Amino acid sequence: DTGVSQNPRHKITKRGQNVTFRCDPISEHNRLYWYRQTLGQGPEFLTYFQNEAQLEKSRLLSDRFSAERPKGSFSTLEIQRTEQGDSAMYLCASSSPRTSGVYNEQFFGPGTRLTVL
């Protein structure tokens, strides 16, 4: 397994269009996270899944954003009616519990850079 993969790596779209990103986590990892990073800032949490269950969503995740993880494997993040303010790097990460159920480091994918014109 080569790590977390994300597709596409770059996406340019016009304002008002819908976009969908995909994340494939490390195969044995049951937790999957989405973050958004704007230029010059650290990543900001959007949402995370444990298996197929979406356990938490940030208030950054407006109604135009939806994430799914069917079957607890890959995940998709869809943005409807994109706005210029949605332009950012969207990062996916995965993790697995160690003994005692504690989660530690997260493994990040290369990100999808979205540009909304």
Add this chain to the structure above:
Amino acid sequence: SQQGEEDPQALSIQEGENATMNCSYKTSINNLQWYRQNSGRGLVHLILIRSNEREKHSGRLRVTLDTSKKSSSLLITASRAADTASYFCATPSNFGNEKLTFGTGTRLTIIP
């Protein structure tokens, strides 16, 4: 919102010198993590230090944690050009070790 603040925001040093970055955070934590990000790429986990640890080493990296001051430092010794990157500290937002809250990052440039 950003949990931590890294200091300095940018740092340029000569190759071979040591680089020190600091991070301050706001809430109680049970661990603190440091990540590296090369320009336009994803993040790479460097090191995790638990709240009951004061210092941890990994290769050329040394991390300290002072929970009384809510601060951590990352020292990179004998810097190399390949160390040029942004460095972020991150903390779990609750004791469940779930979502990470990142600082604003330190942009490190190593001058050959």
